[in-house]
Amino acid sequence: MLKDSCKILLIISLLIISCTIGVSAAEGLNSLITNSPSQADYPEAGALVLKDYIVADYTKKEAEIYQDNIIKIFNKRGIKKFGEFKIRFDKSAESIEITEAKTIKPDGTVVKVKPKDIKEITPPSANNSVYSDARIKVVTIPALEPRSIIVCKYLRKVKKATINGEFSLIERFQYTEPIKNKKLIVKVPSDKEVNYRTKLMDLEPIIKREGEAKVYTWQKEDIPAIVPEPAMPPLMNVAPVVELSTLKSWSQVIQWYNGLIDNQYKVNDKLKTKIKELTKAAKSKEDKMIALYNYVTSQIRYVGLEYGISGYKPHTAIETYQNKYGDCKDKATLLIAMLKEIGVKAEPVLINRSWNPDLEIVSINQFNHMIVYLVNEDKYLDPTNNGTMYGVLPGDQGKKVLLPLANKLAQTPIMAAKLNQSIVKQEVSLKEDGSAVIDYLEEYTGVNDYIFKDIYSRYTPKQQELIIKQGISRGFASANGVNPIILGVDDLNQNLKVTIPEMKVRNYAKSMGNLLALSPMRFPVSLAQIVASEKRIYPIYLSSTSDIVRRVEIQLPQGYKVNYMPEEIKLENKVGKLSASYTKENNKIIFDFNLKINKQEIEVENYKLAKELLGQAGVVVQNQILVEKK
Structure with a gap:
């Protein structure tokens, strides 16, 4: 009887506790x-x-x-x-x-x-x-x-x-x-x-x-x-x-990583034969290096696979070559092995693609990507993305990295602005009615080459043409006969180039009585949009430097002369350099524009300088030239 009473009391107690918890949760x-x-x-x-x-x-x-x-x-x-x-x-x-x-x-x-x-x-x-x-x-x-x-x-x-x-x-x-x-x-x-x-x-x-x-x-x-x-x-x-x-020191990470590498860089007869085939036409050692890099970048496709050791241990070079696929560390390992075979000392590099850690705290979690370092050439290569030309690091410049085989920390270089060009040239034959025939050229180098190749490579040739036509229409609303020739989209040995011969523009210049008013710049500088606000909380991160070049040569109609040309602009500060000039040669007007951004990241204290520089670049876009009949 006592046992039964105790059981009843226990059940009642549990019910009370359960109800209390339920009420407490509901109240919460x-x-x-x-x-x-x-x-x-x-x-x-x-x-x-x-x-x-x-x-x-x-x-x-x-x-x-x-x-x-x-x-x-x-x-x-x-x-x-x-x-x-x-x-x-x-x-x-x-x-x-x-x-x-x-x-x-x-x-x-x-x-x-x-x-x-x-x-x-x-x-x-x-x-x-x-x-x-x-x-x-x-x-x-x-x-x-x-x-x-x-x-x-x-x-x-x-x-x-x-x-x-x-x-x-x-x-x-x-x-x-x-x-x-x-x-x-x-x-x-x-x-x-x-x-x-x-x-x-x-x-x-x-x-x-x-x-x-x-x-x-x-x-x-x-x-x-x-x-x-x-x-x-x-x-x-x-x-x-x-x-x-x-972890107390980077030597612990280095020792751990080196323990993962066993026969990863060994090559067999088939791979040796392929290396000879790829380099037989090369005239110099660098030509051989470029040939091997281009092969791994373009012919070994990226595939996400499951590996042991939390995804850090690469497959062997032989496996990746046989499979013709791999992830970033596999492609890096294969390239290193192939370069070693031709006598080039190359090493793996651990880097963070998502952000730039300062590496003050020792942690393997600071890295999520692998690239390659050429020791004697002091050059970094990233063979992961198809479309990245030899020596270009699209998003990994100025980053702190770990070179485990060299047992050191380092920093990737920031490419000079002149290596990251965006060039637009126009040869304009202006007519008396304000129409024009234009030979048009776009060309890109460095990071800009990678960006536009990456965009165009996603589309068919017909779609690529449509994208270019849409872009041209923003600067030349009345353009017709736009037949672009696109070169270099899938060629790692050639910069991307777009030419449009004899493009016809109906309203290139606006008639104002006996005057024709024309704007040579046409296309705005996209960077100007980032300095629209008066103040800045965070730095401006551009990921790379840049060099924007515009040249427009305008052949005037017979019997016309220059009525007005804007004044030359020159501005240079810590952020970069701007120049815009208008000159006359015989019956031709030549407009030259150049904007160099020499910083990968513009600090908040230099925001006013950036705003001044890019603001002036925006003014140039609005400038007009006036010509009149003699």
Whole structure:
């Protein structure tokens, strides 16, 4: 009888506890709905991150990183931004478990995420990443509307550390939406030393012991949103971050990486024969290097594959050559092996394509891409992307890198502006009625060559022609007979060139009584758009220098003379150099324009100089020349 009474009391107690928890949870939800800030409190925001908690526990055999996110949606922008929760992970070393995902509607209704709304995809960015095992867990959030609240919690299990017994973490403390409460908790074994630092914010951790663990906690409240600006640096270079690692020196990373390389650079007879075939017509050693680079870049296609060791260990050169595909590290390894065969010393380079880490904290997570370094030539090559000419680094200039075989840190060079040209030339035969016949030329070098080749290579020849015709119509609305000849789109030995012979433009000059008014520049300088605002919060990040060249030669009709030409413009400052001149030779007007931007990144303190330089370039576009009948 006593036992039965005890059982009844226990059941009643459990029911009371269960009801209490249910009531507490319901009260919590109601509090979120009624007491959380509104759009009126954050008029510029699309959403508010109410809670962003991360607990990284490295005391377990398999590290566990638990993330707890609560987000309030304010408007359509917020729905668009958070309608899908995207969690990036490395499939070879990590697993993601969604522990809770739901929407709390403004009336308190809870709509849970269904299993069919959770998918795993391969990111497009894997095309250029060292992480060929990169995946994204996509959670589609249901029933979203303004004033609803998203709850998304998940557990990341790290099945194996990249470097055995070591770990590192980088966490951003500012987003493009405001944050109410952000917390990072890191638990480590008490005997493990952790190197850490905060960047771009003053925030020290609270450190305490919990049994056999040492616990670091960083917490910050009421964090404003990053205000996006045109051509701003990557968010990781402008946002406050916490970085930590148990690694003490880069020599540990170098030792680990060199341990991965076994027979990766060996070549067999078939590969040797191919190398001889590719280089037999070469007249110099550099010609041989270019031939091998062009082969790997254009003929070994990129494919994202699953590898061991968290995607860092490349296949052997022999395997990649046989397969005719590979990821960035495979293509780099094959090129290094082929170059070694002709006596060229080449090494792998670990680099970050997404942002530019300063490498003050030792961490393998600082890198996500691999390229090649030519030791004696002091030149960097990236054979990953088809369309990148020998020696051009489209997005990886001025970045700190690790050369594991050379056992050193280095920095990739920034190409001189004169190597990144965008050239437009026009030979104009002006008629008395204001019409003109124009021989038109566009040519690109360096990074600009890569950009336009990349664009055009996505389309058929007919589509390429249409793109050019649409571009020409912006400068010459009445143009006809536009028959472009496009060269070099798929040729790594030739810069991209577009010519349009004898293009006819009906209203090239505007008739004003006995005067003809004409604008030689025609096409605006796209860079001028980034200096529209009076002030700047962040630097202007251009990724490369540039040299914009325009030359227009205008043959006047018989019996006409110059009535007015604008004054010459010359301006030079820390940002770059601008010149625009108008000269007359016999019966011809020659307009020369040159804008050099000598900086890859323009600092905020130099924004006024950039605004002055690009503002003046914009004025040149508006300038007109007047000619009259004698």
